[in-house]
Amino acid sequence: MGRAVKRPFIGLTAAVAALGMTVSLAGCGGDGGSDGVTLRLVAADYDVAGGESSKKYWADLTAAFEAEHPGIEVDVRIESWNDVDRTVAEMVKAGDAPDIAQIGAYADYADDDLLYSADQLLSIPVQSNFLVPLTDAGEQQQTQYGLPFAASTRLLFYNKELFAEAGIEKAPRTWGELAADARSLKAGTDATYPFALPLGPEEAQAETMMWLLSGGAGYTDAVDTYQIDSKANVATFEWLRDNLVEPGLTGPVAPAELNRKDAFAAFTRGEVGMLNGHPSLMQAARNKGVEVGAVALPGRDGQSKSSMGVADWIMGFKENGHREEIGEFLDFVFSDDNVLAFAGQNDLLPVTVSASEAMEQDPEHRDLKEFLAELPESELPPVGKTSWAAVSESIKKKVGQAVAPGGSPAATLGAIQRDASAAEAAE
Known part of the structure; x- marks a missing residue:
């Protein structure tokens, strides 16, 4: 409820992992060399069966991104939903914030001025492609800091x-x-x-x-x-x-x-x-x-x-100063292919207009049609409030x-x- 009616729960959220795991998905890791940047990403594990689908998703995505952006590497650490929010909070408290976090809530970090805003990170076509309730839910003081990563309705x-x-x-x-x-x-x-x-x-x-x-x-x-x-x-x-x-x-x-x-x-x-x-x-x-x-x-x-909508969030931290590289990576994350791959793999809903339209037309996802119909007008809990x-x-x-x-x-x-x-x- 960005205003009274559009904010995310989470609590909600949507897919609680059975097992936690921490892995490096970058090709080389390290500091990326004198002329490169290594982005550190902490992400939640959505595989409720305790498998490695989340690991494979990020491994495939980062490999494709790094092939197109040879000066940027992405090191991904996956944590269970039981641990991921606490892990990021501890990193931030220790002055060692990740560049990117895909977790359950963004409001406290935005309130403490630790996050880049959406318009500092994303290209205009990407930022304008989010479904309206999710954009509203990601706002604090009319500025969007939380970028919706996964959504569902009830x-x-x-x-x-x-x-x-x-x-x-x-x-x-x-x-x-x-x-x-x-x-x-x-x-x-x-x-x-x-x-x-x-x-x-x-x-x-x-x-x-x-x-x-x-x-x-x-x-x-x-x-x-x-x-x-x-x-x-x-x-x-x-x-x-x-x-x-x-x-x-x-x-x-x-x-x-x-x-x-x-x-x-x-x-x-x-x-x-x-x-x-x-x-x-x-x-x-x-x-x-x-x-x-x-x-x-x-x-x-x-x-x-x-109906109630639910969203999980991805956000960029200012601490390491990698605004441009974070933005390039997140623009890539929100391409239709990547959004649809994650949503389809986890029985969740796409967070963008174009990917939602594509899923609605795909017979493979006909079971999600009713959920998709509810999302554009859904209301989300007020997680944007600290x-x-x-x-x-x-x-x-x-x-x-x-x-x-x-x-x-x-x-x-x-x-x-x-x-x-x-x-x-x-x-």
């Missing part, structure tokens, strides 16, 4: 076989239809979770935002100030408590204790009737024999007016209480709002 996933068993003929478009379908799944199938509602500490801020958007509001208002305990948001959580949780439609694990990875794993085992999911889950479920349907998230009275990390942690710890037995959405969201106001005042 859809409502449902198990077609369980829907057929329950006699449900079409996917829900409203909250009322969703609750009715969950009741039918509970009564007519052996689904463990008619609707899985993961509000546990792993990714509660993402699940929360999806519901706030479908209820017509969100985390921030029109001037980018937190409005977490707004009337609309409180009403959303009251509906969840009264219509899904208390009737026993969210399964045996309390939403406050259900993490996203566990809900996703249950879906791939055929135990979940419906949940909110991202592109990578679709392929994982189908690989396990689950017949998956996916539609836009239902809203209170119809299809949600906007307060977001603290606010996100507050949401993870507290929001599940709002739907617990005897829980008060107004009290819980009010407590989170107080945390958010304090964090925002300290920005």
Whole structure:
């Protein structure tokens, strides 16, 4: 929500790696010689299976770049998602910032004036090719510092076989239809979770935002100030408590204790009737024999007016003074071939207009068409605000209480709002 509506989560983010690894992908490494420059890049590992697809992607890309730019070498260090943000933070604190970092958040570094802005790095055609919500999400004080590297959106996933068993003929478009379908799944199938509602500490801020958007509001208002305990948001959580949780439609694990990875794993085992999911889950479920349907998230009275987008970021640090070389490399990174190669390899969405159009027309990626349709108008969590990390942690710890037995959405969201106001005042 660069303004109130377009910022990235991350937390979000999108593909958590099972294993970490640190490797050098440059041809020669070292200092690049007296007449050359070696750029140091720290990147996240997106291979959730613990393979080497991220290593191969960067190895192929840097080899092609170095062949075209003989005076520049790129040394790539890959870290797991568990470690990559901390690794970069430690390097920066030690006065040894990388030239380029591909990580989960950029806001603190931009706020400390450590990053080059997009217009200092990228050619005009490349900078203007980013999808608008992602450009807005990468801005701080109307200047773009975060360059979107990977994106995804969220859809409502449902198990077609369980829907057929329950006699449900079409996917829900409203909250009322969703609750009715969950009741039918509970009564007519052996689904463990008619609707899985993961509000546990792993990714509660993402699940929360999806519901706030479908209820017509969100985390921030029109001037980018937190409005977490707004009337609309409180009403959303009251509906969840009264219509899904208390009737026993969210399964045996309390939403406050259900993490996203566990809900996703249950879906791939055929135990979940419906949940909110991202592109990578679709392929994982189908690989396990689950017949998956996916539609836009239902809203209170119809299809949600906007869906949640998620982005990960790449950025250039000023410390080593390699602005021109960083810019040349990033222009290369954002070519259509490279953007499409990474997105396709990881079941993610392209971050540029031209690559998105190419993917939409490619039959090989027809499963991503609905996700692509949601991205241009999606809204992203406010990671551009330096307060977001603290606010996100507050949401993870507290929001599940709002739907617990005897829980008060107004009290819980009010407590989170107080945390958010304090964090925002300290920005």
